[in-house]
Amino acid sequence: MTTARLGAEHITRRFGSVQALTDVTFSAQERTIHALLGENGAGKTTLIRALSGLDQPDEGWVVDRGERVRFAGPREAFATGIAVVQQELALSPDLTLLENLVLGNEPTRAGVVNWRRARSRAEEIAESISARLPWDRRAGDVEVGTQQQLEIVRCLYRGADTLILDEPSAVLAPSQIDGLLRLLANLRDQGNTIILITHKLEEALSVADDVTVLRAGRVVHAQATAGLDRSALSHMIVGEDLQQVRAPRVTEVGEPVLEVTDVRLAGRQRAIGPVSLQVRAGEVLGIAGVAGNGQEDLVEAIIGLRPCRGGTIRFQGDDVTTASVSSRRAAGMGYISADRRHEGLSVTESLVDNVVIGAHRRAPLARRGWLSPGAARRHAAGILRRFQVRHGQVTDPASLLSGGNQQKVVFGREMSADPRLLVAAQPTRGVDLRGIKELQETLLRARDEGTAIVLMSQELDELITLSDRILVMFHGLPAGTFDPADRDARTLIGRAMLGESTGPRAVVEVDS
Ligand SMILES: Nc1ncnc2c1ncn2[C@@H]1O[C@H](COP(=O)(O)OP(=O)(O)OP(=O)(O)O)[C@@H](O)[C@H]1O
Ligand SMILES: [Mg+2]
Structure with a gap:
């Protein structure tokens, strides 16, 4: 029953x-x-x-x-x-897991917390569902999977x-x-x-x-x-x-578009580098890694959001190591941020404004540097239609869109600017089956038209389907470059992601 x-x-x-x-x-x-x-x-x-x-x-x-x-x-x-386990985790990064568990919940009695009792309850709950939580570590220092487990335990702790x-x-x-x-x-x-x-x-x-x-x-x-x-x-x-995307290459790869040489930087969790890599026109370089191993930081350095401490980044032959994000964008770099709600979109602004950000200095949208509102609206509507974004009015704030539709807006904006280099971090996150297929096909079309693509994804299948080569990052360093066509690619990449020796088949990238 x-x-x-x-x-x-x-x-x-x-x-x-x-x-x-x-x-x-x-x-x-x-x-x-x-x-x-x-x-x-x-x-x-x-x-x-x-x-x-x-x-x-x-x-x-x-x-x-x-x-x-x-x-x-x-x-x-x-x-x-009834409790919702929040996706945007509302933890205080400087407090320990135990403090986060207890303090978020008993504001009125904070200060008279019985820590010993709290800890034993927390441990009991965690143990009952086989969750292993390092209670004394700072929430900001543990990986997102652990933070999520804490959120779940916190819901139970509060009686859900x-x-x-x-x-x-x-x-x-x-x-x-x-x-x-x-x-x-x-x-x-x-x-x-x-x-x-x-x-x-x-x-x-x-x-x-x-x-x-x-x-x-x-x-x-x-x-x-x-x-x-x-x-x-x-x-x-x-x-x-829906069948998986398959797209045999139709054109040859071209000139190097991005050349990263011995780049070092300070990452979120650790020092990154030295890293060297190269991406040619019409080529997709996949970047794999367990979250926190430096791939996010590396991608941010390429687009200019994170300064390099050494090495050089050349874009279409020019040294852009110290160039600003906006000048890199103006020179033809596109960026799909993994964090659409904070970086990719301005959720309080309208769809039109979100779509024309970055595009507004180019004709036909601008006349003498000023935006023509009619042109902007038409441009935005065209992109939303092309990427099948389910939306109300183009003047609605982006916050009203569903998660997957927000992602399509960012994707559509960046692709429609026709970048020479597209840096795509988790481009299909939160997107449904049909949408993933369409976005992946769009990426491959861009590749065939000569765009160089750096694709960072948590989805190994996506990397294997779309990439020409896959660079694995581990502990801030390249752990090898793999050929996705290799029959054992999945296994080899999976091992490299965990820092296990990959044997002789890993080709360590120097300057391919
Ligand atoms: N506050 C709101 N104002 C206007 N429209 C809204 C609001 N909230 C949701 N919608 C619209 O309602 C529809 C359903 O949205 P919802 O977020 O529930 O979709 P979803 O199934 O969760 O999609 P996803 O898989 O992309 O997260 C969408 O068209 C969305 O734009
Ligand atoms: Mg949703």
Whole structure:
């Protein structure tokens, strides 16, 4: 016998002209993992905002243990045990994990915390779900997978029994994702209920008991996961079985566009370098690594966001080692930031303003340096259409778009500027199956037209599909360069990412 834990009855939610949810009824059973799936803009986040009291539906009810309720806010939902595990982790980096766990929760009694008791409770909870947390380390010093585990334990510590996670694996490396999935299974086995949003079908298939699929704001499928495979699930979500992108190269690689020589820099966690690499026109260099091994810092140095302490960066033959970000962009570098909400977009600004940022000094948008509003709107609308961004008005703030659609805006803006070098960090993060396929095809078309591409991605499959060579970073240094066409590429790269010896087949890059 199963018992309904949390669900919705006939929920409808409109935002102006956008109908985000229409008559949505769904139910997550107690002690199960329920996957909530659907394309970008399908309404997943809107639905869980209603379930957790963050947003109020226009019509319909939240169903809390069989009872129709309307949560006035997240506190009310939390009081009945419903918690959202935040994706933008709200931890204080200078406090220890234990301090973060305790202090965030008992503001009124801070100062009279019984640390010994707090620690033993925390340890007990963590142990019950086999989470291993270094309680005395600073939150800012542990990797994001550990921070996420802390968030989960924190929810339990505060008494939650129902956890909602919105694309939790988007920020994790493959090895960390396995850990997260095991943790979710343990949570369920301990009697908790999980609602999991993900774009990765393998995740849903491997841990979820049930799936509900949304399409354009309506429930189109709700069933047990048992018996489903990837192709069936893909059909349920997009109406077809999407094939992986495959794109044989159509042109030869050209001149070197980017030459990084013996670059050293101070990274977030460690010193980086010396690193040397080269990317030619019409070539994709993949950069792999477990988060925190310096690949993010390296990419920032290439685009000019992080100063070099040694070595040189040449772009189209010119030394740009000390050039500003804007002059590098003006010279033809495009950048897709891994952090779209803080760097890639200005979420409070309109879609038009976001799309024309960086493009506004070029004709046909500008006349004598001033932006023509009509041209800007037309330009933005064209890009949004071409990249199939689901949006309302072009004058709406970017914050109103769903996560995946925000990513498409950044991608579209950078690609439409026709860069000579595109530095793409996690370009498909948060994007749905169909969108990933389109973005990947766009990257490969740009490659064929002669753009040099540096692709940093957490997705090994994506790197293998798109790259001509893959550089692995480990502890701030190159751990080898690999040929993705190699039959054993996956294994070899995986090992190099963990710092294991890769044997004679790794080609260490000097100046290829
Ligand atoms: N506050 C808001 N104002 C206007 N429109 C909104 C608002 N919140 C969501 N929307 C719109 O509602 C629709 C559903 O958005 P939602 O964020 O729920 O999608 P999602 O399924 O979570 O997509 P993704 O996979 O990209 O995260 C989108 O078209 C979005 O632009
Ligand atoms: Mg969402």
